[in-house]
Amino acid sequence: MSSVAYKQADYKSDVKPIWCPGCGDYHVLMSFGRAFAQLGLPPEQIAVISGIGCSSRIPAYTNCYGFHGVHGRSLALAAGLKVTRPDLTVVVASGDGDGYSIGGNHFLHACRRNIDMTYVVMDNHIYGMTKGQPSPTTEPEFDTALSPGGTRVRPFHPLVVALASGANFIARCFSGDPNQTADVLAEAIKHPGFSFIEILSPCVTFRPDEKAWKEQVHPAPVTETSDQGKAARRLMTDDGFNIGILYRGTRTPYQPAAGATNIDLSELEKDFEL
């Protein structure tokens, strides 16, 4: 790591966000900068990979390398990048739609693979960018144009899925507490393997009711664990607003198979020689 002291502002580009004033993602952007500064990471050593949706606009608002990919496939992009460039710090940014719906399948396999990266999902319990359809984490009784009267479908539990699929670090944060979010993000980045943070980030335009989240979030009543069984039992009483690091696992991060280096090509050609 560099000996230069970085400030939060060093990680912010001059592109003005299109996020509505009041959006939780402004705080998340701050948390990114604070966490990166805490870790002293040169901006050019960080890659922020995203999909499609309001949250996924974040790469351009940072001063790091970024990739605004197609919908739901950010984890796949990130996997290809990190495996070939283990020297980079890879942070994947998504939303509850991009990450848990179209991206749901990739989420499972990213947890399984346990490639060293940090996955941040800004969850606002709604599809914001396409104007207010239910997401997998939307409450079943929440009325929308596409689901009159509510979806009546049980919401997705991302922390449970992450734990069951093998994620090596699992946490939940609240955008309205950017200092704590920054601290957790720094921990997640430092922790080897696939780190997953769900950040509750209210949508001021389509979920004004989420202003109440400020009062509903609370510190998780227990300290973090590295015991999967304990973590699983805690999740059974998770009310969706427990804030903090839930689980810190001990899996070895994914490494591609090591091969011998510098074999002469003539060695390979021996296969064909008569």
Place this chain on the structure above:
Amino acid sequence: MSKTAGAPKVANLNDLLAVAYQIEIDAVDRYKLLADQMETHNNPDLVKIFRDLARAEGIHGEEIRRMAGDFDVAARAREIAKFEKSESPEEADLGSAHYMMTPWHALQLSLAGEERALAYFTSIVENTKDPKVKTLAAELVEEEAEHVQLVHRLLQRYPKPSKNWADDLDPPVSQE
């Protein structure tokens, strides 16, 4: 829970100056961010108000730096000025911004920030054992109290908006 829970430990006069300085520049950054948001979202009246507030806070910050003389308040602030449970007291609440917000709303945000700062410095006055710290903290309390009064006076100029202030007949736009 107290508004100042998790506030940085102020051990001596220089520490207090550092924290007070950080509070001001955090407020400047926050008002600048809000001004930018208002500019992107075509609310020019609020752009001016937030830039004015940023300028005012910047002046306070400068005063504190002068008070500190040779001591590097900025460096010390980076070391100790972390507010754990909440943000820097005077930082306006980003979650309360709205693209159609009115001057009245901006002043309410500012007022809340000034009151938080006032409470913070008051708690230092009440709890510190260091007489120098107590004196400076008391000065800062007076200063913040003046700011609070100023905001109240400004609020007299702006009526509370009607309940329809946020009505935008046009629907949101899906950009993707």
Place this chain on the structure above:
Amino acid sequence: MAASRSISIAIIGSGGAGALTTVDSLLETAAAAGWHGLFTRTLGPQIRGGEAAGLLRLAVDPVESLPDRFDLMIGIDWLNAHRFGAEIKAGNQTLVISDPRGGDLPPMVTQSGARVVEIAMKEMAKAIPDGRPNMIALGIAGRLLGFTVEQAFAPIAKRLADKGPAAIEASLAGIKVGFGAAAGIDFGVQLAAPKPSKVRRWLLSGNEATALGAIRGGIRFAAAYPITPATEILEWLAPNLTKVGGTLLQAEDELAAINMIIGASYGGTPALTATSGPGLSLMIEALGLATSAEIPIVVVDVMRGGPSTGIPTKSEQGDLNIAIYGMHGDAPHLVLAPQSVGDCVFTTQWATYLAEALQAPAIILSDQFMGQSRAAIERPADVAFIGARSIASEISGPYMRHAMTANGVSPMAIPGTRGGQYTADGLTHSERATPTSGAADHLAQLDKRRDKLDRFNFGDHWASVEGAGDLAVITWGSLTGAAREAVALAAADGIDARMVAPRLLAPVLPERMAAALAGVKRILVVEQTHGGQFNKFLRAHYDLPAPVRAFNRPGPLPITAGEIHRAIAVWR
């Protein structure tokens, strides 16, 4: 003051000014008074509070395209309005109403020679409790267009019905002030009287029209994954399908959506989904499955700027290639394209009918311009195209799902029908639907799937063929309206042109096209693409009997009738 057949108005504002609602309201007022109209919009990149311009064209006859110049422009404010410069053109006949406190006039106004009249809308609004500048603007526009206060106010009263009497009073007061402020202004243009009509008037968007056409055609299941600019189709279907006994299911992504509708259709329910370019790309593999297994489905692609994520809020015609050629292997299927907001009803209904009749997927290429514009039109006539799938019932003996028949369509057994059990497959199969790799079966089934389309009599709806001149304008989709208007403008200049706009893009109909182009000496191909996809498609599949000129330009700017007219005029 001479009466004009059409008038165009643009109202511009930002930061929650409500410019779009104002224009939408004017459309409704005009429609109620008997005129036709088309309302489109252009926007900044913000989700809320952005700069916005509502564009409205009113006319005596149906309106299907935007004007080259606007007659009236009202700037509630001009913040970032320079962004719209290329799209909203003023000329020296244009009247511009500007708020002196609304920011600097943008170059598109100052460089146009337009007459500028200042009206302090913001100040006037402040004088009214809860007053809004856009209501002043509405009053000004209403007065200049020749409406009464009541006419201008009626749509607003409806929109504000649940906001309480104070909001309603404030709006009415604003409109009255606007009327007063416009009193002394000589607009110089007046819309000719509307034609009396016995047919009911409708106000709807292309997306809503598409959804209605689907239900009219028999669709009773939809799978939904939202994407701009198609989401409104699905959101209209959500409650309305239920009302007719159908179901809509939200899918986790487009891969799920396309497979869900294949499953529903396999079970006997006509099924549809709607998406845009990126979604269609994802659906291609499953479209191939539906083609091979002969399962009818309808996929609406509301085209937007491409490639990749592209320009989601703007129109373009660049998905033609993938709609026609996207599937791997030889997979003939149906591709159709509506030609206007109103035609979205007919084309979707007809596509559903054809898909069911031919047991094949139908891709409908709509676009953002039609999908998200609102038009005042006459109620589209009821037509007799309702999906009627050939169903196998009373099955005795081994069931041949893919039997070779005279017309190529083999009756389909719906699950639950005794004796009709079969496994639908994407694997190459025999008449019995069982997998095979044999040459004869493969060839036979390829022939069957091609011939069933080629042998079908599509009737006169395959294209709009209008006029008899020796210069033919060939175009498709949303450009049809502009081309039609261009041909009329050319006729007024003494140039005799004709227009051919296919509604059915696949399968191709060489004999019908040859008849449509009989006697043509020059062919102008007009399309909104960068790569000339339509031109190349025509050359690949049709004999074009005369020299061809290409007029193609990608989005985001629409191609206007004036531009097409000029292209016709210079080619003697």
